[in-house]
Amino acid sequence: MDVVPKPVEPVAPVAPVARVAPVVPVKPVDPVKTVVDGVVRQVVVPALVAPPVSGSLGDIPFDNAAAAPADVVLARKERDGTWRDVTAAEFAAEVLAVAKGLIAEGLREGDRLAIMARTTYEWTLLDFAGWAAGLVTVPVYPTASALQVRWILHDSGAVACAVEDTAQARLVSSERVNLPGLAHLWEFDTGAVARLIKAGEHIPNALVHARRGARTPESVATLVYTSGTTGRPKGCVLTHGNFFAEVDNAVELLHPVFKSVSTEPASTLLFLPLSHVFGRMVAVGCLRARVRLGHAPSIRTEDLLADLAGFRPTFLLAIPYVLEKVYNTARATAEKMGRAASFDRAARIARRYGESVGGKRPGLGLRAARALYDPLVYRRIRAALGGHVRYVLSGGSPLGRRLAAFYTGAGIEVFEGYGLTETTGASTVTPPLRPRLGTVGWPLPGTAVRIADDGEVLLGGRHVFAGYWNLASHGGAGWLATGDIGELDADGYLTITGRKKDLIITSGGKNVAPAPLEDWLRAHPLVGQCMVVGDNRPYVAALITLEPEGLAHWRQMRKKQGVPVRELVRDEELRAEVQRAVDEANRLVSRAESIRRFAVLPGEFTEARGHLTPSMKLRRAAIARDYGREIEDLYRR
Numbered sequence: 096m097d098v099v100p101k102p103v104e105p106v107a108p109v110a111p112v113a114r115v116a117p118v119v120p121v122k123p124v125d126p127v128k129t130v131v132d133g134v135v136r137q138v139v140v141p142a143l144v145a146p147p148v149s150g151s152l153g154d155i156p157f158d159n160a161a162a163a164p165a166d167v168v169l170a171r172k173e174r175d176g177t178w179r180d181v182t183a184a185e186f187a188a189e190v191l192a193v194a195k196g197l198i199a200e201g202l203r204e205g206d207r208l209a210i211m212a213r214t215t216y217e218w219t220l221l222d223f224a225g226w227a228a229g230l231v232t233v234p235v236y237p238t239a240s241a242l243q244v245r246w247i248l249h250d251s252g253a254v255a256c257a258v259e260d261t262a263q264a265r266l267v268s269s270e271r272v273n274l275p276g277l278a279h280l281w282e283f284d285t286g287a288v289a290r291l292i293k294a295g296e297h298i299p300n301a302l303v304h305a306r307r308g309a310r311t312p313e314s315v316a317t318l319v320y321t322s323g324t325t326g327r328p329k330g331c332v333l334t335h336g337n338f339f340a341e342v343d344n345a346v347e348l349l350h351p352v353f354k355s356v357s358t359e360p361a362s363t364l365l366f367l368p369l370s371h372v373f374g375r376m377v378a379v380g381c382l383r384a385r386v387r388l389g390h391a392p393s394i395r396t397e398d399l400l401a402d403l404a405g406f407r408p409t410f411l412l413a414i415p416y417v418l419e420k421v422y423n424t425a426r427a428t429a430e431k432m433g434r435a436a437s438f439d440r441a442a443r444i445a446r447r448y449g450e451s452v453g454g455k456r457p458g459l460g461l462r463a464a465r466a467l468y469d470p471l472v473y474r475r476i477r478a479a480l481g482g483h484v485r486y487v488l489s490g491g492s493p494l495g496r497r498l499a500a501f502y503t504g505a506g507i508e509v510f511e512g513y514g515l516t517e518t519t520g521a522s523t524v525t526p527p528l529r530p531r532l533g534t535v536g537w538p539l540p541g542t543a544v545r546i547a548d549d550g551e552v553l554l555g556g557r558h559v560f561a562g563y564w565n566l567a568s569h570g571g572a573g574w575l576a577t578g579d580i581g582e583l584d585a586d587g588y589l590t591i592t593g594r595k596k597d598l599i600i601t602s603g604g605k606n607v608a609p610a611p612l613e614d615w616l617r618a619h620p621l622v623g624q625c626m627v628v629g630d631n632r633p634y635v636a637a638l639i640t641l642e643p644e645g646l647a648h649w650r651q652m653r654k655k656q657g658v659p660v661r662e663l664v665r666d667e668e669l670r671a672e673v674q675r676a677v678d679e680a681n682r683l684v685s686r687a688e689s690i691r692r693f694a695v696l697p698g699e700f701t702e703a704r705g706h707l708t709p710s711m712k713l714r715r716a717a718i719a720r721d722y723g724r725e726i727e728d729l730y731r732r
């Protein structure tokens with residue numbers, strides 16, 4: 096039976112500690128470029144916001160409650176599907192009550208608290224409660240394997256772990272024999288939050304305030320483990336100051352997104368994992384800016400569309416896969432209705448219009464064509480995202496020029512960013528009113544970007560992590576080598592061309608970056624994933640998997656529902672469709688870099704099979720191992 100606590104009074108707790116200094120913006124300036132031999136090698140954008148000299152993320156709920164207790168900062172989905180707003184005062188009171196419960200359970204300052212759950216209100220609540228109690232939180236992907244969970248909990252030295260459901264509780268329980276330091280295991284679905292609140296009723300408020308008052312910007316806030324495309328995941332040590340440098344400058348730069356210039360308050364529905372630094376950074380930024388934040392735990396198409404329709408966010412953060420899926424679903428719907436040609440014309444017009452934004456004003460004819468298709472096509476795209484979305488923050492992997500132009504032309508401004516776990520999220524972002532499609536924008540204010548002699552991207556700034564947990568390698572000083580290859584244009588915009596370790600060198604000596612080809616192909620409705628191969632080979636080839644929903648639509652339209660997938664991968668009509676997609680991708684590169692042959696695989700690359708990381712990145716070595724025969728066949732005449 097769940098323990099039912101006394102109601103948490105929605106009052107702003109009085110905290111006898113110094114609060115985090117409010118955001119004080121300074122006048123923005125253009126990038127400062129360093130040019131060597133006619134080539135831009137370094138770009139620096141000064142910070143828009145002075146860094147706080149005291150306080151921590153744990154102060155944010157209490158600062159909000161003191162400054163604007165009635166402001167809505169979160170929303171919770173009720174059982175009937177409606178959304179209940181949570182004010183700043185209510186959230187601060189709940190954070191305080193849970194923090195007291197953590198202290199009552201014996202957690203000491205600096206202890207590590209792991210959280211393994213989907214994107215839920217409880218995740219964010221426990222995160223801030225942990226910080227208020229002086230703890231270090233450790234996110235664990237809800238899809239992590241037993242081995243990954245064991246490693247993260249062991250390496251971090253977690254003394255407590257909160258999970259969402261019984262399946263996750265059983266998984267962690269099965270590993271507890273290997274985790275002697277794990278003293279507590281709590282489950283959200285069986286009333287863990289209520290029990291923590293009940294347990295902490297006797298703890299004085301002043302103890303929580305004293306603990307958070309002892310935190311500083313230099314204190315460790317969280318250990319975020321890399322997804323581990325190679326080897327064991329490493330714990331990135333991120334401080335409270337790292338987060339402030341990131342979110343304060345992002346909020347100030349992206350003023351229209353976080354501070355809504357219209358009468359409608361800014362809001363977002365978060366559906367990306369809070370285990371990933373991208374989603375976590377935006378959640379912290381929303382609380383910092385008092386933006387209404389909702390959580391969507393399921394990314395199944397029907398669940399997510401229903402949540403978007405009910406919540407009606409004004410902006411979203413998304414990985415390219417989600418934006419590709421929305422586009423491809425809309426195109427498939429149009430084809431079923433016999434309007435594929437009309438949709439394709441509308442898409443071409445949107446892309447042309449999007450390409451013109453930030454440059455020369457679109458001509459009268461293009462503006463008229465866009466206005467014609469707005470109620471027929473573009474409004475339906477916006478409706479699929481809730482109807483009120485005006486902005487999308489895209490990250491995790493390159494969005495691609497074609498898709499970015501389409502969404503811009505459809506009335507949704509896209510801010511594309513680039514960053515790493517080690518940089519607390521974004522290090523570059525599209526500057527407002529100055530987009531440049533195909534790039535990942537300028538350095539985030541307070542960030543420096545340098546291109547090394549071998550083309551590697553180096554990053555510097557206060558948002559760069561403090562180092563790796565339990566390892567001698569440290570960050571925070573000097574330059575962080577990203578492992579990515581990129582270039583800066585004459586105006587300081589960064590373009591990422593691929594991963595240094597993924598660079599393919601053919602037997603003819605041609606260097607090939609696989610990412611642009613893979614990203615382009617993945618945007619096709621039939622293509623699920625793609626891995627380009629060709630290292631020490633005479634030419635470039637590719638392994639291609641099929642997107643289940645795209646394949647189901649293709650089958651339906653061509654009356655081939657009963658044909659097994661293993662036969663379909665040899666179907667001449669399907670292969671011709673994939674070949675057209677490959678031909679389009681090859682237009683991006685020279686003949687020596689183009690894909691000459693490809694294999695369509697009957698299975699998918701999945702996280703469960705070890706082929707993808709939780710953030711959807713390819714584990715190339717694992718794929719090459721499991722599909723070695725198929726790769727060899729691509730080079731047999």
